Amino acid sequence: MPLADMQAPAGPAEQRQITYNDGSTRTVYVTDHEIPYPDGRLIISRTDLNGIITHANEAFVELSGYTREELIGQPHCILRHPDMPKAAFKDLWATVSAGKKWHGYVKNLCKDGSHYWVYATAVPNVRGGKIVGYTSVRRKPSRRKIEEMTATYKEWRAAEGGQA
Numbered sequence: 716m717p718l719a720d721m722q723a724p725a726g727p728a729e730q731r732q733i734t735y736n737d738g739s740t741r742t743v744y745v746t747d748h749e750i751p752y753p754d755g756r757l758i759i760s761r762t763d764l765n766g767i768i769t770h771a772n773e774a775f776v777e778l779s780g781y782t783r784e785e786l787i788g789q790p791h792c793i794l795r796h797p798d799m800p801k802a803a804f805k806d807l808w809a810t811v812s813a814g815k816k817w818h819g820y821v822k823n824l825c826k827d828g829s830h831y832w833v834y835a836t837a838v839p840n841v842r843g844g845k846i847v848g849y850t851s852v853r854r855k856p857s858r859r860k861i862e863e864m865t866a867t868y869k870e871w872r873a874a875e876g877g878q879a
């Protein structure tokens with residue numbers, strides 16, 4: 716199901732277009748504002764097999780700027796920031812759908828166009844030998860890593876043709 720376009724924030728923001736893996740597109744707005752990862756908190760979400768959000772903890776809801784009702788039932792790519800390369804998510808999906816644990820740095824887009832960086836660990840939830848969904852637990856990334864990954868993802872995106 717295609718996501719609705721994002722509402723333009725009140726302040727200055729850059730309009731960007733995202734093309735998702737399934738070919739659908741969405742207009743999003745980004746600002747330069749970074750929300751620092753809150754100290755001492757874990758941000759947790761769960762998805763079904765298709766990446767639809769089925770659970771979001773309080774920290775996840777708060778940081779995203781959405782209400783829980785706006786998040787549950789939506790594809791996780793509602794948080795995709797246009798600066799994120801497709802290759803990162805391709806790797807995530809290939810890893811977890813093969814039953815393995817994925818670690819990576821992710822820049823997420825908030826409802827108001829701000830962003831926050833996380834160090835994510837995504838795992839498959841296995842019941843009776845079958846994968847029934849996925850869980851991601853995030854931790855605070857170091858400033859040095861955020862800077863390194865900003866440069867790395869810029870290179871990856873350029874290699875992907877610069878398209879979000």
Ligand SMILES: Cc1cc2nc3c(=O)[nH]c(=O)nc-3n(C[C@H](O)[C@H](O)[C@H](O)COP(=O)(O)O)c2cc1C
Pocket residue numbers: 734735736737760761762766790791792793794795796799804807808811821823837838849850851
């Ligand atoms: C457990 C889990 C957690 C995810 N968390 C995020 C996330 O925080 N931010 C994000 O942009 N994508 C996240 N994804 C990946 C999205 O499902 C999606 O692949 C990504 O946003 C790119 O969109 P696209 O694959 O439709 O192009 C997560 C996927 C899984 C399975």
